[in-house]
Amino acid sequence: MTRTKKPGKTVTNLARKTVAKRLRFTRTVKSAPKLGTVRQAAIKKAVASVKCKRTAAKR
Amino acid sequence: MADTYTDNVLLNCPFDDRYLSIRNAIVFAVYDCGFVPKCALEIDNSGEVRFDKIQRLIDESKFGVHDISRTELDPDTKLPRFNMPLELGVFIGANRYGDSKQKHKNCLILDKEQYRYQKFISDIAGHDVRAHANNPEKAISHVRNWLNSASARRTIPGGKEIQRRFRLFESELPDMCAAIPIDLDELTYNDYSNFVSEWLSTN
Numbered sequence: 001m002t003r004t005k006k007p008g009k010t011v012t013n014l015a016r017k018t019v020a021k022r023l024r025f026t027r028t029v030k031s032a033p034k035l036g037t038v039r040q041a042a043i044k045k046a047v048a049s050v051k052c053k054r055t056a057a058k059r
Numbered sequence: 060m061a062d063t064y065t066d067n068v069l070l071n072c073p074f075d076d077r078y079l080s081i082r083n084a085i086v087f088a089v090y091d092c093g094f095v096p097k098c099a100l101e102i103d104n105s106g107e108v109r110f111d112k113i114q115r116l117i118d119e120s121k122f123g124v125h126d127i128s129r130t131e132l133d134p135d136t137k138l139p140r141f142n143m144p145l146e147l148g149v150f151i152g153a154n155r156y157g158d159s160k161q162k163h164k165n166c167l168i169l170d171k172e173q174y175r176y177q178k179f180i181s182d183i184a185g186h187d188v189r190a191h192a193n194n195p196e197k198a199i200s201h202v203r204n205w206l207n208s209a210s211a212r213r214t215i216p217g218g219k220e221i222q223r224r225f226r227l228f229e230s231e232l233p234d235m236c237a238a239i240p241i242d243l244d245e246l247t248y249n250d251y252s253n254f255v256s257e258w259l260s261t262n
Contacts, residue, residue: 027092027093027215028093028214029093029256029259029260030063030094030095030256031256032095032253032255032257033253035253039250039253040253042239043235043239043250045238046234046235046236046239046254047258047261049238050231050235050238051261053234054231
C-alpha cells in the first residue's frame with residue numbers, strides 16, 4: 001500500500017508514527033534488581049559464553 | 060526515578076524448595092512478557108520489618124500473582140500456613156480501598172487444584188482461581204494468559220513459546236553457573252532474576 005501525505009501532516013510526523021507502530025510490537029525485557037557491578041558483569045559474560053557455545057554447536 | 064507501577068508484578072508465593080521450580084517458571088514468564096516480578100526475597104535488609112516490606116511491594120505493583128497452593132497443615136504444629144492468603148487479602152483490600160491508582164490493581168490466584176480453595180477460603184469464591192497442578196509449564200500458561208488480558212499489551216509472546224524458551228534457559232543454567240562459578244543451589248532470587256533478564260535480552 002502506498003502511503004500518501006495527508007494535508008496538514010508533515011513527513012516527519014508520518015515517520016514518527018511508523019516507528020511508534022513498529023515499537024508497539026517489540027517486547028522489552030526489563031532489568032532485574034541490581035547486583036554488584038562485578039557480579040552483574042560475571043552474569044553477562046556467562047550468558048554470552050553459553051550462547052556462543054550453542055551457536056558454535058549448531059554450525 | 061521512572062514510575063514502574065504498571066510494569067510490576069507482585070509474587071506472593073511460597074519460598075520452600077518444593078515450590079522452587081514453579082516460582083522460577085513464574086519469574087521467567089513475567090520477564091518474558093515484558094514485566095518485572097517483585098518479591099520480598101529481592102530486598103535483603105534485615106532492618107526492614109518483613110510485613111512492611113510486603114506492603115510496600117503491594118503498593119508499588121499494579122499486578123499480583125498469589126499462589127495459595129501451600130496453604131496446608133504444617134507437619135510439626137498441625138496448623139495451616141496462612142501468609143499467602145493474608146497477603147492476598149491486603150492486595151484485594153488495596154484494590155478496594157486504595158486511591159485511584161490502586162483501584163486498577165489486577166491479580167491472578169493460583170492453586171494446585173481448581174476448587175480446593177472453597178474448603179479453606181470460601182469467601183474468595185467469585186474470583187477466578189486457576190489450577191497449576193504443581194506443573195511449572197501450566198503455571199507459565201496461566202501467568203501469560205492473565206497478563207495478556209489484564210494488560211492488553213500486544214507484545215506478549217504465546218504460552219508455548221515462553222515454555223520453549225524456559226526449557227532452553229533451564230538446560231543452559233548449569234553451564235552459566237559453572238562459568239561464574241556458583242553452585243545451582245546457591246543461587247539467590249536476585250541472581251536467578253539477573254540470569255533470566257540477561258538471557259532473555261541476549262536470546
